[in-house]
Amino acid sequence: MRIAVTLLVLAPSDDETARMFCAFAAERGHRAVMPQGFNEVCVTVTSGRDASYHVDLRVDGEPVRGVLHRGIGAPGGEDGDAMFAHAEALAVWWSALALWQGPVVNRATRQGFLPSLDPLLLARVPGVALPPSSLGRPLHAAAPAERVNVHRERDGMFLGRDTEAQVPDEILRFTLFDPDRVRYVLLAGDRVFEPSQTGGIPSSATRSALAPLLDRLRSLGADFCLLVLEPTGAGWRLLHVSALPTYHQFEPVLHLVFQALLDRLPAGQP
Amino acid sequence: MILCLGLAADPTFVHGLRALAAADLPFAVVDLPTLALYGDLTVPLDDLRATTVRTGDSAGHVVLGEVRAVWCRPLNVSAAAPAPATARRADGQYQALCRVLEAVDLPVLNPPWREATNAAKLLHAVTLAPVGGWRIPRSCLTNDPATARAFVRSCPRGTVVKGAGAAKTWATLFGSEHELLLPRLRHSPALFQERITGPDVRVHVVADRAFAESVHSPNVDYRTAHGANRYAPLDLPQTVLEGCRRLVADTRTPFLGVDFKIDRITGDWYFLEANSMPCYEGYDVRADGAISRAILDWLTAPHPHGSPWINPRSHSGRRSSRPR
Numbered sequence: 001m002r003i004a005v006t007l008l009v010l011a012p013s014d015d016e017t018a019r020m021f022c023a024f025a026a027e028r029g030h031r032a033v034m035p036q037g038f039n040e041v042c043v044t045v046t047s048g049r050d051a052s053y054h055v056d057l058r059v060d061g062e063p064v065r066g067v068l069h070r071g072i073g074a075p076g077g078e079d080g081d082a083m084f085a086h087a088e089a090l091a092v093w094w095s096a097l098a099l100w101q102g103p104v105v106n107r108a109t110r111q112g113f114l115p116s117l118d119p120l121l122l123a124r125v126p127g128v129a130l131p132p133s134s135l136g137r138p139l140h141a142a143a144p145a146e147r148v149n150v151h152r153e154r155d156g157m158f159l160g161r162d163t164e165a166q167v168p169d170e171i172l173r174f175t176l177f178d179p180d181r182v183r184y185v186l187l188a189g190d191r192v193f194e195p196s197q198t199g200g201i202p203s204s205a206t207r208s209a210l211a212p213l214l215d216r217l218r219s220l221g222a223d224f225c226l227l228v229l230e231p232t233g234a235g236w237r238l239l240h241v242s243a244l245p246t247y248h249q250f251e252p253v254l255h256l257v258f259q260a261l262l263d264r265l266p267a268g269q270p
Numbered sequence: 271m272i273l274c275l276g277l278a279a280d281p282t283f284v285h286g287l288r289a290l291a292a293a294d295l296p297f298a299v300v301d302l303p304t305l306a307l308y309g310d311l312t313v314p315l316d317d318l319r320a321t322t323v324r325t326g327d328s329a330g331h332v333v334l335g336e337v338r339a340v341w342c343r344p345l346n347v348s349a350a351a352p353a354p355a356t357a358r359r360a361d362g363q364y365q366a367l368c369r370v371l372e373a374v375d376l377p378v379l380n381p382p383w384r385e386a387t388n389a390a391k392l393l394h395a396v397t398l399a400p401v402g403g404w405r406i407p408r409s410c411l412t413n414d415p416a417t418a419r420a421f422v423r424s425c426p427r428g429t430v431v432k433g434a435g436a437a438k439t440w441a442t443l444f445g446s447e448h449e450l451l452l453p454r455l456r457h458s459p460a461l462f463q464e465r466i467t468g469p470d471v472r473v474h475v476v477a478d479r480a481f482a483e484s485v486h487s488p489n490v491d492y493r494t495a496h497g498a499n500r501y502a503p504l505d506l507p508q509t510v511l512e513g514c515r516r517l518v519a520d521t522r523t524p525f526l527g528v529d530f531k532i533d534r535i536t537g538d539w540y541f542l543e544a545n546s547m548p549c550y551e552g553y554d555v556r557a558d559g560a561i562s563r564a565i566l567d568w569l570t571a572p573h574p575h576g577s578p579w580i581n582p583r584s585h586s587g588r589r590s591s592r593p594r
Contacts, residue, residue, distance in 0.1 A: 039456045044412040045392055046421070049540075051399040051406050053392075078349070084437050085458065087389070091435030092459045094390035095411060110387055110397050120315060120373040135313035135366050154361040169355035171311065171362025 005065040005267050007032040008041065008057060010093060012073030017247040021068060024258040030267045032068075033059045038089070043096050055100040066265025067104040068224075069097055070244055071114050103265050105189065106243055107221040115222035117241040125213045127235040132176040138166065139174040149175045149239075177230045177239055185227045186250050187214055188257045189264035193250060200253035209236065217241070224261060226250075272297040272569050273323075273332055275367065276343035278304075283343045285551035289562035295570065298332045300325050303347050306360035313366055318374040334370070339377040339569040343547055344368060375580055377573040379565065380523040385546040389436045391461055394543055401520045402513030404541035407466050407531070413459035415452040421462050428465035430490060441491040465490075468534035471504060474550050475514040475526045476564035481557050482506045484532070501556055510539060517544055522578050524568055 007025055011018030013036050025032035035041040042058040057064035072093060075086035090113055097108040106115055123130045132139060139148050150165035151158050151173040159165040159172070161179075166172060185202060186193040192214065194202035202210075210227075213236075217225060226245040230237040250257050262268040272290065276283035278301045290297045300323055305311065309326025319335030334340075346364040351357035368382045387394040395406045410421040411434055422429045422444055431448065433439030442448075443465065470485040470492050482504040489495040506514070510530075518526055527548025531540045554561040573579050 038413045087435045091390040095393040133315040137312040
């Protein structure tokens with residue numbers, strides 16, 4: 001017998017994955033609310049002179065029992081008022097979700113509002129390396145199977161492969177890897193998935209090899225993230241990490257992933 | 271050579287460049303708007319020291335591996351770019367430079383994303399005050415008018431209202447005229463703090479050296495009282511000095527502008543915030559250049575591999591910084 005609770009899903013309105021999670025939680029009798037303004041939620045953070053603090057999160061007077069954090073999206077406009085409102089909202093949610101005593105999937109931390117997962121720093125974990133990659137200067141494939149992947153640095157958007165993906169007036173990130181060897185691993189709560197594998201579960205060898213990296217991600221507050229990796233003879237190349245996985249990246253194991261997220265929150269507790 | 275990254279339109283940046291020139295130290299300047307308009311940036315991500323910045327002006331180019339240290343005051347200037355294409359380049363260059371400066375194995379004063387909590391004032395205060403061993407003003411960040419009203423009534427010496435984040439807002443004394451505005455909190459929370467009556471203190475900390483001034487102002491927010499403030503050098507209590515040193519070590523940002531209030535009645539110190547990109551030039555002029563000399567000493571000192579200032583261990587948030 002599960003006890004229905006109120007969950008808060010902080011996400012921009014166009015986050016389809018967040019909406020699907022809300023529906024999944026509702027099917028299990030819980031109330032999952034995705035507020036699109038402060039008028040839909042009550043947030044209070046108080047602190048004493050000794051820097052002790054308390055956070056109160058409520059929806060319609062009901063205390064929130066768990067939070068799935070997927071950010072607040074981009075500012076609503078480019079004018080000064082919209083930018084200010086966005087910076088203030090970010091500051092409020094950052095303080096609240098970092099200090100709240102309840103469970104938060106992808107908790108805000110002192111290091112970042114969303115877990116900050118730059119492969120440049122994660123590649124310091126033993127067994128993990130960066131692929132050949134460059135900002136601003138195009139790379140050229142060294143082997144026939146390799147492709148040059150092109151991303152926009154300012155927002156990480158994938159633009160395509162090879163020279164046809166290059167666009168002017170952008171700082172581009174070029175990453176060299178063999179697309180046929182790429183593996184996707186999803187960390188969701190206490191569970192690890194590999195959606196392309198039968199049953200969606202990575203082999204024990206893969207889990208063991210990636211354990212230091214997964215531990216590092218958890219230490220950064222990241223417990224819902226997608227890793228894009230390329231195995232090499234000596235270990236793994238870390239191509240990308242996203243703290244905002246989208247449902248199409250884990251569709252074969254969608255319900256298992258959502259259940260793993262619920263299990264991180266009181267809603268998953270019997 | 272010292273690499274200086276910033277904006278020619280930033281008076282603090284220009285002040286620092288003048289100090290470098292007066293000390294006859296070799297340095298190269300990258301003006302970020304010029305870089306976006308005319309320059310270029312290439313970063314081999316598996317060899318950050320090979321990063322090359324073509325400055326876009328007569329200075330030519332700089333290779334990161336050839337510099338001794340980096341002094342930076344980066345701002346994302348994309349919003350002020352004259353054309354969308356330039357804005358995209360400025361944004362991309364800013365994001366790339368901040369990533370590089372966080373990860374590169376070089377002394378950087380300061381890595382721009384390292385002290386990330388500056389963007390969330392209350393988190394910042396409750397996180398950093400215990401490091402220094404300091405009190406903070408009782409605070410309430412809320413979008414609930416009733417909670418705000420109750421907090422205001424619990425502050426017999428008055429309540430200060432300010433923004434919750436890094437965007438510049440003036441600290442304002444809550445008055446009866448603000449009561450009518452409280453319902454607006456439902457759409458936009460605000461930060462309320464008990465008023466501490468007494469002088470402000472700004473301490474500029476460079477590694478283990480500190481330079482303090484008290485600021486006596488007729489206004490609640492001394493930054494609004496142009497020409498009316500009285501500044502005086504201040505000998506820091508040893509406990510505060512030691513707390514400031516712990517703070518720069520804990521945040522791994524070698525240069526901080528730390529703000530306090532001193533309660534005029536009790537003499538107690540209250541920590542307000544620590545700015546990792548402080549506007550220090552006015553304080554430096556009054557201190558006869560002592561802050562600049564400490565910064566130059568830090569930039570030219572040997573920093574062994576593995577020192578807390580380089581070879582970073584953790585991550586920072588991606589955000590735009592604003593000088594304060």
